[in-house]
Amino acid sequence: MENIDVIVDEVMKQLHLQDNSFEVEASGRHIHLSRKEINALFGEGYQLTKVKDLSQPNQFAAKERITIAGPKGSFQNVVILGPERKDSQVEVSLTDSRILGINIPVRESGDIEGTPGITLINGGRVVTLSIGLIIAKRHVHMTPASAKENGVENGQIVQVKVEGARPLIFDDVVIRVSPDFATYMHIDYDEGNACGFKRGMRGHIIKS
Numbered sequence: 001m002e003n004i005d006v007i008v009d010e011v012m013k014q015l016h017l018q019d020n021s022f023e024v025e026a027s028g029r030h031i032h033l034s035r036k037e038i039n040a041l042f043g044e045g046y047q048l049t050k051v052k053d054l055s056q057p058n059q060f061a062a063k064e065r066i067t068i069a070g071p072k073g074s075f076q077n078v079v080i081l082g083p084e085r086k087d088s089q090v091e092v093s094l095t096d097s098r099i100l101g102i103n104i105p106v107r108e109s110g111d112i113e114g115t116p117g118i119t120l121i122n123g124g125r126v127v128t129l130s131i132g133l134i135i136a137k138r139h140v141h142m143t144p145a146s147a148k149e150n151g152v153e154n155g156q157i158v159q160v161k162v163e164g165a166r167p168l169i170f171d172d173v174v175i176r177v178s179p180d181f182a183t184y185m186h187i188d189y190d191e192g193n194a195c196g197f198k199r200g201m202r203g204h205i206i207k208s
């Protein structure tokens with residue numbers, strides 16, 4: 001069975017190369033840490049342990065998981081994504097924001113100026129970030145080749161139709177182009193539920 005799946009995947013990939021669609025991935029809440037916060041939460045010089053490669057080149061899920069806490073509620077076992085970044089950033093959904101009890105803006109990754117902070121807990125080690133808590137703006141990572149094929153450029157805002165049992169058109173989707181990316185659309189779990197997300201779902205740009 002597995003072999004057939006591999007062949008079907010490959011055939012589908014070839015077909016999709018012609019229609020410019022891309023795979024959609026739904027990301028759960030997660031944390032990016034800077035060196036400063038890794039030192040504070042795990043000890044000086046600690047290195048995150050990779051357990052799973054992500055679709056974006058060089059990005060990985062770490063074995064280490066920690067608690068994030070807001071004034072109203074908290075989440076345990078939140079995954080940390082590596083490698084470490086210049087600034088720590090915590091990405092949650094709008095549903096999560098209500099449970100945490102914090103008003104959180106929708107932002108592009110890295111655009112954290114003026115955002116709220118949150119408390120990070122690893123056992124007895126506690127760090128409170130003053131900024132860095134965001135709801136990630138939905139986006140499509142694209143290679144320069146995919147961007148060219150789709151007729152879009154870095155920073156452009158588009159609409160993306162996601163097919164499936166509960167098809168949905170997402171507006172205000174930002175295109176991010178880099179040779180360091182693989183072409184995938186990223187949405188969060190709220191958006192995933194809204195479109196009946198299933199692994200392998202695809203989307204395509206319907207308006208640029």
Ligand SMILES: [Zn+2]
Pocket residue numbers: 139141186
């Ligand atoms: Zn992404």
